[in-house]
Amino acid sequence: MALSIATPIALVAQSPIAPPQVAPPAARAWAAIRESDLKRDLYAMASPEMRGREGGTLDEMRASIWVAEQYARLGLKPMGEGGTWFQWFNLVRTRVSSTASTASIGGTALPIFGDIVPISVVPLEASGDVLWLADAADTTVDVRGRIVATPVVTPPPAMVRTTSYPTRVRYAEAAIAASLRTLERRGPVAVLLVASDSVDAAFDAVSVQRARGLYDVDHATPRAAGLSDRVAPLPVAGSGPVPAFLVRAALQATLRQQPNATLSIRLERFEAPSVNVIGGIRGTDPTLRDEWVLYSSHQDANGVRLLESGDSVLAGADDNASVSVAEFAAARAMVAQRPKRSVLFVHPGSEERGLLGSRYHSAHPVVPLSQVVAVLNGDMIGRNNPDTAALLGAQPPHRSSAELVQWALAANARTGKFVVDTLWDRPSHPEGWFFRSDHLPYARLGVPSLMYTTNLHPDYHTAGDIPERIDYPKLLRMARWMYLTGWYAANAPKRPAVDPGFKLER
Numbered sequence: 001m002a003l004s005i006a007t008p009i010a011l012v013a014q015s016p017i018a019p020p021q022v023a024p025p026a027a028r029a030w031a032a033i034r035e036s037d038l039k040r041d042l043y044a045m046a047s048p049e050m051r052g053r054e055g056g057t058l059d060e061m062r063a064s065i066w067v068a069e070q071y072a073r074l075g076l077k078p079m080g081e082g083g084t085w086f087q088w089f090n091l092v093r094t095r096v097s098s099t100a101s102t103a104s105i106g107g108t109a110l111p112i113f114g115d116i117v118p119i120s121v122v123p124l125e126a127s128g129d130v131l132w133l134a135d136a137a138d139t140t141v142d143v144r145g146r147i148v149a150t151p152v153v154t155p156p157p158a159m160v161r162t163t164s165y166p167t168r169v170r171y172a173e174a175a176i177a178a179s180l181r182t183l184e185r186r187g188p189v190a191v192l193l194v195a196s197d198s199v200d201a202a203f204d205a206v207s208v209q210r211a212r213g214l215y216d217v218d219h220a221t222p223r224a225a226g227l228s229d230r231v232a233p234l235p236v237a238g239s240g241p242v243p244a245f246l247v248r249a250a251l252q253a254t255l256r257q258q259p260n261a262t263l264s265i266r267l268e269r270f271e272a273p274s275v276n277v278i279g280g281i282r283g284t285d286p287t288l289r290d291e292w293v294l295y296s297s298h299q300d301a302n303g304v305r306l307l308e309s310g311d312s313v314l315a316g317a318d319d320n321a322s323v324s325v326a327e328f329a330a331a332r333a334m335v336a337q338r339p340k341r342s343v344l345f346v347h348p349g350s351e352e353r354g355l356l357g358s359r360y361h362s363a364h365p366v367v368p369l370s371q372v373v374a375v376l377n378g379d380m381i382g383r384n385n386p387d388t389a390a391l392l393g394a395q396p397p398h399r400s401s402a403e404l405v406q407w408a409l410a411a412n413a414r415t416g417k418f419v420v421d422t423l424w425d426r427p428s429h430p431e432g433w434f435f436r437s438d439h440l441p442y443a444r445l446g447v448p449s450l451m452y453t454t455n456l457h458p459d460y461h462t463a464g465d466i467p468e469r470i471d472y473p474k475l476l477r478m479a480r481w482m483y484l485t486g487w488y489a490a491n492a493p494k495r496p497a498v499d500p501g502f503k504l505e506r
């Protein structure tokens with residue numbers, strides 16, 4: 001399916017865009033940002049050998065060590081725990097146990113995540129005759145207390161997400177959601193959704209997704225306003241959503257006979273280590289060096305999944321090796337010419353599992369957050385139209401600092417000269433892009449924060465996000481833009497002011 005990428009609209013500056021009173025970087029600093037370095041680093045970080053750097057796996061750790069090596073070579077100071085490059089934290093995973101759970105229909109055992117895919121992460125003990133519901137929308141049938149089987153409905157087009165994962169998976173997920181929308185409220189004990197032919201085509205891919213379960217991290221900043229910083233207790237039977245299952249289309253004939261079904265679903269919870277990589281450059285000014293500019297680029301991607309068009313590694317070249325290598329480039333420039341304030345280079349782990357690394361670091365910062373003057377985060381900066389880019393956090397209610405936005409726009413006018421898209425920063429944008437990267441936890445805590453991005457594309461979160469598809473001249477301009485914004489923030493006489501009354505809409 002084609003992506004609809006709206007025509008960008010240039011940001012209209014309220015006044016002529018002026019940088020802060022800061023001398024421009026020296027030629028030797030500019031010379032340290034090179035397209036050839038960006039390209040070499042990106043091919044290494046998004047290579048098949050990195051196996052998609054999935055958070056909480058050995059693949060992420062391999063990438064983390066590689067990232068730390070880049071900074072060690074540049075002579076940065078390790079800023080993690082105990083004089084290392086690393087800040088460790090534990091992911092908390094909750095998932096349906098494929099070994100302790102069982103399901104049988106008409107006396108035949110179905111392998112969990114093989115022929116029956118639990119959609120919800122809730123425990124269940126249920127047994128009884130299946131009630132066949134030919135149409136999920138038929139409200140004349142009383143489904144209370146029953147194990148209901150019904151064919152998945154065709155989802156309305158608006159429910160099919162436009163980005164993330166291959167089209168057939170997005171279609172299948174939308175069909176599942178549409179089928180459950182009203183059924184869930186009618187009191188069944190469990191719902192068996194029978195795949196249509198198109199959903200069946202995505203069955204194994206949906207299974208791989210769903211088997212992963214839920215991810216969280218303890219003692220982090222809350223995922224959203226009003227939530228606790230603690231991991232939610234393990235769900236007990238009957239406490240969560242109605243247990244729903246996807247079964248293969250071939251099971252339809254059996255289920256129409258309304259056979260007996262027995263479903264015993266157990267959950268398992270365990271921890272797995274993930275890691276933020278953090279290096280720093282100390283500033284030159286005896287007073288200002290106690291303040292920090294924080295660059296951020298998640299190091300993880302989405303690992304190895306189901307084989308799609310001959311590849312199973314979700315290499316994450318744009319997402320997010322592109323920003324990571326731009327961050328290395330900014331570090332090279334700042335080693336060549338140190339700014340007045342200090343600079344922290346953070347590569348959060350497990351961003352793809354729910355901004356886990358940045359939520360952890362913002363709760364346990366390696367330097368006081370009150371001393372962080374700006375967060376410059378990036379996510380995917382190497383694709384789409386060569387002349388456009390987006391700056392999120394540039395307009396209310398996402399704007400935390402009008403001053404920092406002005407500096408970023410001034411830096412753009414002197415580097416990438418991009419037409420700055422404003423649509424993706426709007427609260428009405430369906431992708432909610434502002435809420436999907438690592439600047440968010442810092443913004444929630446009132447730290448001036450920006451996100452640089454060239455937005456989504458059809459290869460997002462697929463095996464097609466590979467180094468060959470990156471626009472390197474564009475990436476170079478984005479890297480220069482991020483660097484110069486950081487240079488301004490690190491040398492400005494005064495730190496950027498937080499907008500009075502700054503409050504996110506959710």
Ligand SMILES: [Zn+2]
Nearest residue numbers: 319320379380
């Ligand atoms: Zn990303």
